[in-house]
Amino acid sequence: MQAQERSIQASGRQAVTLLVALWCCTFAVGTRHTLERQAHPGAGVPGSAHSALSRFAHTKVFVLNVSEVAAELGLPTCSEDLFVTDPEALIVLPNPALVPNLTANPPEPPPGHEWIYPYASSPHYNSQNAGPWYVLQTLRNSGSSVETIDEADVVYVYDYCYHMRALADHHAQKHWWLKDQYNPERTVGKHLMSSYRAMMVLPRWRRSGGADFVFFHAHPGFEWDDVDVTTELQSLLCNDFQWATMVVVEQGQRWRCPTFTPRSTILAPYASTEVVSSLDSGVPDEERDVLAFFRGSCDPASEFMGKLFREIIVFNMNKADAGREDDDTSDIDACCSGQDAKPRVACTERNYPLNAMRVQPHRELLGNMTRSIFCLMIPGNSQSSQRLTEAFLTGCIPVFVGPPWHSLPLTQMVDYSAAGVFLNITFTGVEGGVPWWWTHPEIKAQEGLDPRAQDIDRFSPAWWFPDVPASAIVPLTRLLLVRPYLRQMPIEWMDEKQAAVARYRNLFTYSTVPQDPPSASDAIIEQFVAYATFGRHKAVD
Secondary structure, X not given: OHHHHHHHHHHHHHHHHHXXXXXXXXXXXXXXXXOOOOOOOOOOOOOOOHHHHHHOOXXXXXXXXXXXXXXXXXXXXXOHHHEEEOOOOOOEEEOHHHOOOOOOOOOOOOOOOOOOOOOOOEXXXXXXXXXXXXXXXXXXXXXXXXXXXXXXXXXXXXXXXXXXXXXXXXXHOOOOOHHHOXXXXXXXXXXXXXXXXXXXXXXXXXXXXXXXEEXXXXXXXXXXXXXXXXXXXXXXXXXXXXXXXXXXXXXXXXXXXXXXXXXXXXXXXXXOOHHHHOOOOOOOHHHOOEEEEEEEEOOOOOOOHXXXXXXXXXXXXXXXXXXXXXXXXXXXXXXXXXXXXXXXXXXXXXXXXXXXXXXXOHHHHHHHHHOEEEEEEOOOOOOOOOHHHHHHHHOOXXXXXXXXXXXXXXXXXXXXXXXXXXXXXXXXXXXXOOOHHHHOOOOOOOOOOOHHHHHOOOOOHHHOOOOOOHHHEEEEOOHHHHHHHHHOOOHHHHHHHHHHHHHOXXXXXXXXXXXXXXXXXXXXXXXXXXXXXXXXXXXXX
């Protein structure tokens, strides 16, 4: 293994000169092809892109495809065909064609689960982490992408394929069938690190220190199944990439770095899917017969603050207040999915027709959200979740209950105090009091990977705060008060919030072409162009 690593490093040094010459005088892979507008989901309404094209015309963006870097280093390239989306959880998994013996000896599907992986799958761009791919397509179709790195104002580093390939292999280790059938050689991380090192010797990088480079990492973070790769990536993000603009799905991806600065961090929403984009969010209020909705995993609840909080909230949302004879929970659709959910919070036939894995099909789940007035936004293993995107796309008013708090993407453009409800559970009723779940003895400490970051628990949910004015946050002393608070909300308030949700819906829909009003892709590009251009000017000054 050490000999292989030395070989990779040597090949990287030999390719540096070639890489510099290549990018100064040839085309980027991102500019060689122009997508047909209707070739992929998110292409938008024909004609709607024309008025949006001028949004990026003033800025030149070069797409630096990491797969091309790897090719010049003599390393394996990466293709999006290597991974697919699991219809059950909208996560990426290895392309079934890569799994040995799948065709010759396919597993028997659990009863009623012919719709899940590996029996069914959809393209990678239907996953919740496909945001970087949509941004790439929008750049290609915007007219702002350029052929060489020297003429660009901003450099968009397209490393999505390598991250998703590694994530697919990581997910496979916990998949009910793949974990015993699929064990690839996990070298993707090493190849990515070699490509990053080659990128950092480019004259363009050296001039700015990476200040005019942009990265979009659409997963909140995972171990690369290799402690050396994980540690090296953490060091690159916190040190070598500290001046670059980082597009992430939650602030924790950057808070772990002592070098964190909000100036160079953009929070993006999770990607929507073809299922979401086909839904009608304009369901009349009178047809929304569910007061509050939640669906998600709550286990292992004792290991993560967010999962524990989910379990506590779901239990209290379904618990009638003994002090109120008229208290009714029949209009609450909140439960924890999955086989390991505790009986007191587990989904039942009342919530949806149960199956062997106790997981609700995604289209059916979204249909429930369109019939709900409020949707609870509760963090899980980390601060963010795809439910926030789905709430805006289904017209469901997001209710943020904390602490800990769910992440808020694109706060520069979305007025969450207008669109959402924020409820702070003080529990003790004492100023400065700490809710009991913060001191739960089984919550595992989350230490940073960088030794310097371990001085402060940068993974702690204490960092998960709501980025809204204090006046927008309503204090409640008990979780049992959440339900009556929502029920007594004036109709006028609900109408205003639903109108705000509809107003910002486009910012949670990813597109492959520029849109007017702007899509999530457009909003992200607008912001990183501003951030990276500012960084370039500062570097020049």
